[in-house]
Amino acid sequence: MRCTRALLHSAAVFAFLASAAMATATSANASDKITIMVGGYEKQIYLPAKLAETLGYFKEEGLDVELLNEAAGVDAENQLLAGAVQGVVGFYDHCVDLQAKGKFVESIVQFSQAPGEVVLVSSKHPEINAPSDFKGKTIGVTGLGSSTNFLTLYMASKAGLQSGDVVTVPVGAGGTFIAAMQQDQIQAGMTTEPTISRMVKTGEASVLVDMRTVESTRKALGGTYPAASVYMESAWVDAHKEEAQKLANAFVKTLKFINTHSAAEIAEKMPKDFYVGDKDGYINALEAGKGMFTPDGVMPEDGPKTILAVLSEFSKNVKGKQIDLSKTYTTEFVKNVK
Structure with a gap:
């Protein structure tokens, strides 16, 4: 009898421990870390990524999200394809370019409807007054194969320049971009805030x-x-619908915060080192560019066609390829946000 009771007791304990272990495993799976690489999270164009984190919206959704920083979007893309990260905060045009290479990625939340980029010209080169003047010049981009590279080459092509007329070199953003222009390694370059304001303020560059x-984007690119x-x-995304929806919930809430708060209020939520020693300049730049962000994360209806037109103009990857734009983005999750 004692033996039977002992066996029953042991079986009950084992069942309890197995149940607890299963619950723990389920809980762990529900909170598995999602790693997202940002193509320069101090850039204002990618502001929603860090802002969602500081506002606590990932945690509110029960997500464990880690943001990693990478200076160039093309390098972040490579990390995604290698399986090192689950997502990228970068330009949507990579989704089109990658499909041409047989890789299927999709935008699940569209942050912006304008690039937020400018072409800066060094004050040492007043002869550059239009993209047609890029001939024989060296133009800075964040990385070769990056969105800034796509756009720079498109502008050169649209201005009538041939392949080889302009050289693009990867100089990153922020301090490395500024140093390259100061040292005349580049005569012009495409970059974002707060780099733009820093160089314009010192008179070392002007906006072209x-x-x-x-x-202004429609004027420059035609759409x-x-x-x-x-x-x-x-x-x-297909295998993690629940996580994708929670990410969409967090990011759409962030976009609504941006659209309902002043630049100064938004700046207060950002890490202080993002100001690069000039908080007023950071706020002014954000105030001027805040309109680039979508209010709801929905892809602008005419946007994908413009992207395809730009890439088809010069990209050897995309030119002549059949691209199914409907597979480069989805509105399923943003439209389900309550």
């Missing part, structure tokens, strides 16, 4: 092409250019 607003987004491999 402005794509910080929807209106809306959806830029900053959260993109992920389509296979991952």
